[in-house]
Amino acid sequence: MSQAETSAVRKGRGEPGDQPHQTVSRRTTLRGTLFGLFRNELLTTFRRWRTLALLAVLAAVPILVGIAVKIETGDGSSAGPAGGGPGSGGGGPAFISQISNNGLFLVFTALAATLPFFLPMAIGVIAGDAIAGESNAGTLRYLLVAPAGRTRLLLTKYATTLTFCLVATLVVAISALTVGAILFPLGDLMTISGTSISFTEGLGRALLIALVVAASLTGVAALGLFISTLTGSGIAAMATTVGLVITVQILDQIPQLHALQPYFFSHYWLSFADLMREPVYWDDLVKNLGIQALYAAVFGSAAWARFTTKDITA
């Protein structure tokens, strides 16, 4: 709820004649309006077993990749061209071959491996469940008569989903960094362009890449939230969102759809590798963020239009 709406409520309550007789003084506090529900929503989401299980799966991916690389290069020789690695498929960057030289590359590899499916699926579950899950459990009607306010609840849900995007990405990155530091040497590293940067700068780039990856998921989050307002079944909304993610990923591989592909939310996802160039190549990165903003705007508006006019019968 915006500040303008808050003041509108105050003004509304001051209307002469409309005021209830024995007025219990109860003001809408800005703090309670903006942060109270969001904080509670975060606590509620991250106390769910399902959320923790998703994060555990995401944390396990870098561990598995790290161990696989370690076993493959266990004889002490440097890694060969690991062509089958997840990072090398789908036009992604070939960071995996560098892991055994520098553990920091496990961060890039793990993000490239989880971005196409694991991360968007996890987001799809959280976003798809956001409204539909509450509706399914019947808790939606009680939140709305509390009254949470429909716009405020929707914004809270989207903010929570975005927070989950960030947390999920950071879980992958931190798990990868930890595993990388334990299994492999750390030190100065080589960019894709062939220049050398210090380990500290490499860490900075890794953080930047994690932020870009998290931002890459905002489009899926908005899409999932919109789907979530369409149905009363949390499972159906989750399945639809995850199904759409997979479908779009497949369509993105079909050459005949070339004209459409720049509008797919996942088309520029792997552009985050351009942050490892010297100088950084911004074109696709900017296009990616633009697409995400477009999806967030379009599906966010659609979700709002749907949710604020919907009859809540569950």
Next chain:
Amino acid sequence: MEEPSATEPQKVDRGDDDDDAVIVTRALTKRYRGGQLAVDTLDLTVPAGSVFGFLGPNGSGKTTTIRMLMGLIEPTSGTARVLGRPMPRATRAVLPHVGALIEGPALYGFLSGRDNLARYDAADPTADPRTRRKRVAAALDRVGLTAAAGKKAKAYSLGMKQRLGLAAALLQPRRLLVLDEPTNGLDPQGMREIRTLVRELAHDGTTVFLSSHLLDEIEQVCTHAAVMAQGRLITQGAVAELAAGARGRLVVTTPDAADAARVLKEQGVADVAVTDDRVTGEVPDGDRELADLNAALVKAGVRVRGFGAERASLEDAFVALTGEGFDVAG
């Protein structure tokens, strides 16, 4: 629904008795997509300070009405005013003053009872987070759940869930409580506690809007009642008046039932029926003194153990009004 709706007329019809009313609906109608008419031109007036019983068979439109009053469903036409403000437009201003239990409790199974209440409280922008802990504890105490407050809600029994739902409605001092089947799933002791609670709240000045299919429950706690059937309001008014509309019955308890029945018929009592040692009949009209009937029985040698007129129950009134029992509307 924050947007002003096209169905909201600017002119508001407010009769004299409406000024004091907590809920006023005028020609409130809801037709669901698919054409089903759930609520049909409902004119409901709930006086302030009343305990208002909302009666009707399953499928009669009670829940749809309650959802329209709470701003969850947009009416197809007509108006609803709650605490003097139009719904669903004024949900933000009205609902903090309203506690509601709608179609049973809904809880987060993975949260404790206490955390469930904290969540619902956080959803209310007017709730002060600094007093949250205290208010949650007070609400839990009021419904007798303090001992189970730390348990996960999924481990609660149906009755405990119902109590927790009630506690959520009592997180703040309310001007109106809307309770949909509040004693569902409760044991007799629990039902009595809820009735006591409702009386206490009403005594403190809270208007209670209580929907139930338990007629004797409504009769025990309610001052006013409305009856719905098939989306239409059949009647509304003070419970005493509604019950008075149905006539009571004369009941004679005697070992000489057959003689008693004969004498009563001779005395002009209509609809005489005998079950074991009970003889019942219609209470004779106005000027006829009941004591004379008793005297006639005794004079005829009938040994009378009990004699009196049984007051008509709300159930009799209901059956008289709908001509049927509580069947699900088709």
